[in-house]
Amino acid sequence: MCRLAAAMAVIATAVSCSTGGPSDVASPATPTAPASAAPVTAEINQLRDNYGRQIIAIQLTNTTSGPVTVLGAGLASPLFAGTIEWQGTPGGIELPPGQPKILPAQLRGPACGLSTQQVNKEPVNEEPVNEEPAVELRLAEAWGPGSAATVPAADPYGVLSRNNAEMCLAQAAAAVAAIRLEPELVVSADGQGALMGLTITPRSTPGAVNPGSKGTLTINWIDPTTLLAEDPSAPWPRSVSAAAGGAGQQYWLGIRPARCDPHAVAEDKVGTLLPLRVSVGGRDGVLRVDAGALLRGRIYEFITAACGRQ
Template identity: 60%
Template sequence: MDRLPAKHRRRTAPRILAAAAVLATASCSTVTGGTAAGTSALETASTAASPVTAEISQFRDNYSKQIIEIQLTNTTGAALTVLSAELTSPLFIAGITWPARTGGIELPPGQTKSLPVPLPAADCSRPPTTGATAVPATVSLRLAAPTGTAATGTAAAGAATTATAADPYGVLTRNSQEMCVARAAAAVAAIRLEPELEVTADAQTAVVRLLITPRAAAGAADPGTLTIDRIEGTTLIAEDPAIPWPHSVSISAGGDSQEIRLSIRPARCDPHAVAEDKVGTLLPLRVTVAGREGLLKIDAGATLRGRIYDFVTTACGRQ
């Protein structure tokens, strides 16, 4: 092989020495895992993949309260403390904020915890969203090392990170749709269940009364017509087949009040029907109003709820 001329060797040597110095400097500033010395995992959270994954859920006993759960999973090998959390979705007019407790909540490594959050008002100016339409949601978190562990830099103050919030059950879409349907329906009429329950002599069926009071007509601001397409049963009560429930009930603002008598029977008589009930006294009305179709859930209220529980217990006990 030909050797380099002497003048070329003299020019190349300084370049090799400079490159070696750069490599030596780089090797002294790195540690195992590629993180700069003195930098915690929390400090890189804002630039690296989020150390926490998020999913949206809702417990059945919170269906009528518009409270959902942000379920956070710690994907790291060390405990983290969540100091604050806010979910952002275009379906709602404001951020969905977790009312953090003092000191936050600790996420052990590899574990999931649920943060209950109340929903703000839905953005009903948006066109109705179909169940098949994916609506993006993002959760913003502030994390810190848990109490009793060393934390420096941004870890002590709380590192910010964001994660896409999966919504596999369409919780956000369902709640926003129901809130917008309820708002549009309330502009047409007030709908409630009377607290009295009329139980038949054989205690096998009973009658609940749905009272509909239309709003006064508001001149040019006509809220339109509300149609109760059908009334659905619940996990606790069902339609008495001998006296079918009405359907296609039309209601207009300024119209006459209506009382709909619904003959009910127990939907189930297993031992846990009443003991584990969460939504059995939320009467679902399938309605059409203001260009929207959806469920309008009418809460029985505490008095009627207790009477329905007693009715179901007695009726099932006599079968």
């Protein structure tokens, strides 16, 4: 009996030492994946039919051997104000192993206070922009509900810097004048050429969007597009200047088909975005003027008919 009592005392002591109360047990932390351990990589791109709409593609690639579900994604870049969000659907999107998927995201307003050298990361006397674009991800499944990962976003084609430059140029131009293509298209008698109207309407005073614009905009020349070429009989204007408070101007641009292969119209993405080479507010670049739905349809009809006659 003495030996039995001693054994029971030993067992009781062991149990009391090995059993802890609730305060002794650590709560599991919400999983957070650092960039080195993140299950995906990110790259920035842009589809051609989204050029005029300032929509970029956040391309994610699953680097694991199993599926990964992304519930949310947001891109942060010093070239744009605020986070560029992918508007995900309930339940997110599943990334199969090794297969890239594209998440479309609308760009936010551009940060136009940066110099051209800073945007392109060239050495200047000003403070450089060192922050690289990064994607914040909300993940599910194996990474835990609500888990997060931050991954650097490669931009091999300079999508962010190009869009920043074009959007800031457009802001500077809009502070001086409105530029539009008229919906009418005047087709020649032989059907091989046409005229479309380019209208410049100056603001009454220089806008506050870009105070450094000094109220003057110059169209240096106009580039052809994948669909539209210059008609030599009605050449496109060059070195045209418009000043805030000045008179409006209109030009008739002679156009001919730039190509007549069977896929010219069927596969068109940017053929009706007219590229103007402009200088305004200390910036030089391409200002793309959208033809709009009505003129776009008329251009397609003209190209199809003109090519059919050749």
